[in-house]
Amino acid sequence: MGRLDNKVAVITGAASGMGRATAIRFAGEGAAIVIADLNQEGGEAAVRECRENGGRAVFQKTDVADEAQVKAAIARAVSEFGRLDITYNNAGLGGALGPIENTTVENWDRTFAVLLRSVFLGIKHSVPEMRKVGGGSIISTASIAGILGAAGPLVYSVAKCGVIHLTRCAAVELGKDRIRVNCICPGGINTPLLHKHIPGGEEATRQLLQNIQPIPKVGDGDDIAGMALYLASDDSQWVTGTAMVVDGGFVARGSFLGGPSVFDVPTRWSGPSFEKD
Amino acid sequence: MGRLDNKVAVITGAASGMGRATAIRFAAEGAAIVVADLNQEGGESTVRQCRENGARAVFQKTDVASEADVKAMIARAVSEFGRLDITYNNAGLVGALGPLEEVTVEEWDRTQAVLLRGVFLGIKHSIAPMRQAGGGSIISTASIAGMRGGFGPHPYSAAKAGVINLTQCAAVEFAKDRIRVNCICPGGIDTPIMGRRASESSGAEAQAHAQPLQRIGQPEDIANMALFLASDESEWITGTSMLVDGGFMARAHSFGRMTTATWANFKGYVGPSFEIKS
Numbered sequence: 010m011g012r013l014d015n016k017v018a019v020i021t022g023a024a025s026g027m028g029r030a031t032a033i034r035f036a037g038e039g040a041a042i043v044i045a046d047l048n049q050e051g052g053e054a055a056v057r058e059c060r061e062n063g064g065r066a067v068f069q070k071t072d073v074a075d076e077a078q079v080k081a082a083i084a085r086a087v088s089e090f091g092r093l094d095i096t097y098n099n100a101g102l103g104g105a106l107g108p109i110e111n112t113t114v115e116n117w118d119r120t121f122a123v124l125l126r127s128v129f130l131g132i133k134h135s136v137p138e139m140r141k142v143g144g145g146s147i148i149s150t151a152s153i154a155g156i157l158g159a160a161g162p163l164v165y166s167v168a169k170c171g172v173i174h175l176t177r178c179a180a181v182e183l184g185k186d187r188i189r190v191n192c193i194c195p196g197g198i199n200t201p202l203l204h205k206h207i208p209g210g211e212e213a214t215r216q217l218l219q220n221i222q223p224i225p226k227v228g229d230g231d232d233i234a235g236m237a238l239y240l241a242s243d244d245s246q247w248v249t250g251t252a253m254v255v256d257g258g259f260v261a262r263g264s265f266l267g268g269p270s271v272f273d274v275p276t277r278w279s280g281p282s283f284e285k286d
Numbered sequence: 287m288g289r290l291d292n293k294v295a296v297i298t299g300a301a302s303g304m305g306r307a308t309a310i311r312f313a314a315e316g317a318a319i320v321v322a323d324l325n326q327e328g329g330e331s332t333v334r335q336c337r338e339n340g341a342r343a344v345f346q347k348t349d350v351a352s353e354a355d356v357k358a359m360i361a362r363a364v365s366e367f368g369r370l371d372i373t374y375n376n377a378g379l380v381g382a383l384g385p386l387e388e389v390t391v392e393e394w395d396r397t398q399a400v401l402l403r404g405v406f407l408g409i410k411h412s413i414a415p416m417r418q419a420g421g422g423s424i425i426s427t428a429s430i431a432g433m434r435g436g437f438g439p440h441p442y443s444a445a446k447a448g449v450i451n452l453t454q455c456a457a458v459e460f461a462k463d464r465i466r467v468n469c470i471c472p473g474g475i476d477t478p479i480m481g482r483r484a485s486e487s488s489g490a491e492a493q494a495h496a497q498p499l500q501r502i503g504q505p506e507d508i509a510n511m512a513l514f515l516a517s518d519e520s521e522w523i524t525g526t527s528m529l530v531d532g533g534f535m536a537r538a539h540s541f542g543r544m545t546t547a548t549w550a551n552f553k554g555y556v557g558p559s560f561e562i563k564s
């Protein structure tokens with residue numbers, strides 16, 4: 010008996026990193042999954058892994074910043090699997106990097122479109138379908154960068170803070186429909202998103218992440234998948250409007266007397282992790 | 287296969303309410319349990335319910351405010367079941383009520399002793415056996431009352447805020463030992479902590495609407511979160527305070543049904559729930 014038997018989930022950004030780990034975990038617990046991502050190759054690989062784990066899964070090419078495409082991803086869940094119980098708004102990227110005085114309005118807007126408009130759209134289009142089945146669980150990936158100043162790039166951090174507050178406001182609005190809205194605030198997780206930024210790639214990322222938080226273990230996608238599973242399952246049926254911190258203790262420690270910030274980098278745009286900038 | 291197979295847990299305040307629900311849930315997931323409480327009758331009943339779920343469980347009479355009692359409680363887990371993996375500091379009471387200007391030092395101290403010293407002692411004495419086991423998970427019940435002013439009696443709320451910060455400090459201190467320390471902040475839960483359960487009192491309807499999800503919380507809602515924090519699924523989670531409140535904290539309350547002034551209108555001191563005469 011799986012913890013998500015008979016449930017249908019849409020997971021964005023599921024071609025890579027924590028979205029992919031979550032898709033595989035959900036599949037193992039009995040859910041049917043729509044893998045929504047810009048990255049077709051990674052998405053199709055995730056579909057295969059879900060199927061190997063015993064779940065039903067399909068890929069839907071989606072740009073989460075685009076309303077028509079988000080609508081289509083939700084519709085795909087219903088046409089393919091008959092209903093929608095869980096939406097996990099997880100797709101993300103680094104976005105605008107560098108000092109604020111050099112940040113262009115265009116890059117500000119693009120960052121917000123992928124990180125915050127996307128969550129608005131994911132919630133908006135999930136509501137009618139979840140109402141039909143008597144409720145649902147909407148999860149989003151925020152970040153500890155949305156809680157603390159300067160734990161991530163500036164524009165990114167402000168957008169993630171927006172995700173946390175959108176979560177609260179939507180939770181209050183949708184409580185009467187038994188639609189729960191929560192977000193997860195990961196600390197530094199060893200995924201391609203960071204590999205892309207940190208000079209030295211995966212190995213350097215692993216070394217950096219070993220000791221930035223009190224728990225001397227590198228966080229990975231499975232750590233987030235466990236929390237997402239709790240929030241998706243009926244175990245959390247009285248939990249809404251929360252921002253669940255999964256960070257190895259990073260936020261609990263008031264100060265990190267470490268080296269220079271990894272986000273102290275030249276001005277540029279950083280796209281999805283599977284693309285070269 | 288249970289989510290807590292081969293693990294040993296101590297749960298305080300497990301004779302009633304959320305502690306009992308957690309003991310029963312943990313038992314169903316394969317853990318062996320020390321049920322610790324002041325209340326012997328309720329504690330023994332919890333033990334029976336755990337055994338019906340197929341688990342090993344024993345009762346240990348404990349006042350969490352007493353260091354000797356807490357030490358003996360932890361020792362019981364090791365002597366009875368051979369190790370300690372999980373400590374859930376959950377025992378609690380309402381404590382001192384009324385306007386702060388009228389609260390006596392005795393009532394203040396007793397409230398802090400049960401709610402905050404109790405958690406300190408639970409952490410302190412769990413460390414050695416958990417280190418020996420290669421790590422562990424310590425959980426405490428804080429409260430939404432510890433996050434803002436006026437969501438609970440004021441001495442109670444101050445103690446619960448202390449639990450939240452103690453959780454963060456201990457998490458930082460013991461992370462290197464792979465001992466995780468987290469707390470849960472429940473909203474209003476249908477337990478007899480005030481003498482009788484909310485569902486049995488007249489204001490049940492209004493209480494249900496105090497949270498966006500429009501029902502009062504059940505002890506099982508807390509048990510489910512405790513299970514997540516106790517299991518290896520949360521092995522990278524420490525120092526957190528997990529809200530389980532039906533959305534209560536997400537909403538501004540100044541225009542809502544809850545008024546924050548009401549707590550100061552009650553008087554007296556409320557002891558453990560099993561001693562309250564209704």
Ligand SMILES: NC(=O)c1ccc[n+]([C@@H]2O[C@H](COP(=O)([O-])OP(=O)(O)OC[C@H]3O[C@@H](n4cnc5c(N)ncnc54)[C@H](O)[C@@H]3O)[C@@H](O)[C@H]2O)c1
Nearest residue numbers: 022025026027047072073100101152197198200202281282
């Ligand atoms: N890695 C970390 O340390 C960390 C920490 C906190 C939060 N996060 C957040 O976690 C989430 C998942 O990131 P990850 O670390 O797994 O990185 P990742 O790069 O491995 O995965 C992100 C996925 O999102 C996809 N994506 C990007 N833009 C998209 C768009 N417009 N439409 C659809 N898909 C798009 C990417 O193709 C990729 O598959 C992101 O929201 C990220 O901001 C990451």
Ligand SMILES: NC(=O)c1ccc[n+]([C@@H]2O[C@H](COP(=O)([O-])OP(=O)(O)OC[C@H]3O[C@@H](n4cnc5c(N)ncnc54)[C@H](O)[C@@H]3O)[C@@H](O)[C@H]2O)c1
Nearest residue numbers: 299302303304324349350377378429474475477479558559
């Ligand atoms: N019920 C709520 O709405 C609510 C909300 C937030 C937090 N809490 C907290 O949850 C925890 C559990 O309370 P509950 O609501 O299940 O109430 P409860 O009264 O049903 O259970 C509390 C248990 O703690 C025991 N206890 C009290 N003092 C003790 C002591 N000194 N030593 C050992 N055991 C002692 C009681 O005998 C009782 O069995 C408490 O810490 C409480 O403060 C309750």
